[in-house]
Amino acid sequence: AQTVTQSQPEMSVQEAETVTLSCTYDTSESDYYLFWYKQPPSRQMILVIRQEAYKQQNATENRFSVNFQKAAKSFSLKISDSQLGDAAMYFCAYRPMYSGGGADGLTFGKGTHLIIQP
Amino acid sequence: DVKVTQSSRYLVKRTGEKVFLECVQDMDHENMFWYRQDPGLGLRLIYFSYDVKMKEKGDIPEGYSVSREKKERFSLILESASTNQTSMYLCASRPLARGDPSSYEQYFGPGTRLTVT
Numbered sequence: 001a002q003t004v005t006q007s008q009p010e011m012s013v014q015e016a017e018t019v020t021l022s023c024t025y026d027t028s029e030s031d032y033y034l035f036w037y038k039q040p041p042s043r044q045m046i047l048v049i050r051q052e053a054y055k056q057q058n059a060t061e062n063r064f065s066v067n068f069q070k071a072a073k074s075f076s077l078k079i080s081d082s083q084l085g086d087a088a089m090y091f092c093a094y095r096p097m098y099s100g101g102g103a104d105g106l107t108f109g110k111g112t113h114l115i116i117q118p
Numbered sequence: 119d120v121k122v123t124q125s126s127r128y129l130v131k132r133t134g135e136k137v138f139l140e141c142v143q144d145m146d147h148e149n150m151f152w153y154r155q156d157p158g159l160g161l162r163l164i165y166f167s168y169d170v171k172m173k174e175k176g177d178i179p180e181g182y183s184v185s186r187e188k189k190e191r192f193s194l195i196l197e198s199a200s201t202n203q204t205s206m207y208l209c210a211s212r213p214l215a216r217g218d219p220s221s222y223e224q225y226f227g228p229g230t231r232l233t234v235t
Contacts (some may be wrong), residue, residue: 009158033222044122045208045226052219091160095222105151105163105176105210106224 002027004094006109013082014117020067021077021112023092031097034068034075035106039089048090051075053097079114087116121145122227124209130233137196139230141209148214150192151176151224152184155206164207167192168214199234206231 003026013019025034036048051059051068058066063080079086093106125140143150149168153161153176163176165184173184181203185193192211196203210224 004160006160033219035223037226044228047223050219050223105153105166106161108153108161110158110160 002029002094002096002107004092004107004109006090006092006112008112009110010113010115012115012117013079015082015084017082018078018080019082019114021079021090021092021114023075023077023109025073025075025092025094025107027073027094027096029096029098033095033097034066035093035095036064036066036075036077037091037093037108038086039091039111040085041088045091049077082116084116084118087114089113122209122211122225124207124227124230126230127228128231128233130235131196131199132235133200135196135199135234137199137232137234139194139196139207139209139232141192141194141211141227142190143192143209143211143225144190145211145213145225146189147211147225148189149212150186151210151212152182152192152194153208153210154178155208155229161208164194199232201234204232204234 005024032053034051038048039045049061067076089111091111092109122143151166152164155161167173167186183195207230209227212224
């Protein structure tokens with residue numbers, strides 16, 4: 001079974017600084033997807049960024065980028081120029097590209113609570 | 119924009135009651151999911167459905183059942199609520215996988231915080 005580990009229950013960063021959230025995963029699959037989701041306080045969870053395992057290039061979305069190390073099974077999220085609106089729970093998630101039934105859910109880590117200090 | 123709505127943001131029920139949590143999505147998605155979110159445990163999949171009247175157990179189905187009579191609606195049922203089912207429940211949906219990586223993104227509802235006393 002796949003597992004996703006987020007070793008930082010909580011992180012704190014000064015506004016405008018850069019922070020990196022770590023995520024490691026365990027899988028025997030070679031093709032899969034990795035995601036970072038953001039859950040602001042009392043608001044809906046939204047997708048921040050997605051990485052396809054077959055792509056060597058790290059995904060980037062504006063101030064958010066990932067460092068995907070396939071051999072190390074590591075998928076960290078870097079947030080540059082942190083803003084107060086980035087304060088949230090961040091979840092790393094995994095899904096194999098090919099799965100039986102075709103509709104099984106994502107495997108999530110336990111989350112990292114990101115605090116932005118003004 | 120995809121919209122996933124859940125019938126209640128907060129719900130308080132008594133032990134032994136039958137509880138229905140409703141989820142509706144407006145994007146004609148084939149796949150729908152129910153997760154449970156607990157502090158320190160992340161999200162865990164309870165059930166999912168890939169078509170009307172079709173359902174599959176997730177990782178923690180015990181004590182729950184689901185119903186999908188219409189494509190847009192997916193209900194989670196607690197037949198006899200217990201205090202250990204006090205939690206945040208999140209519904210999600212996504213389209214049928216088409217080989218396009220974006221089709222694997224799940225869209226989440228706002229969640230229902232259920233308290234069983």
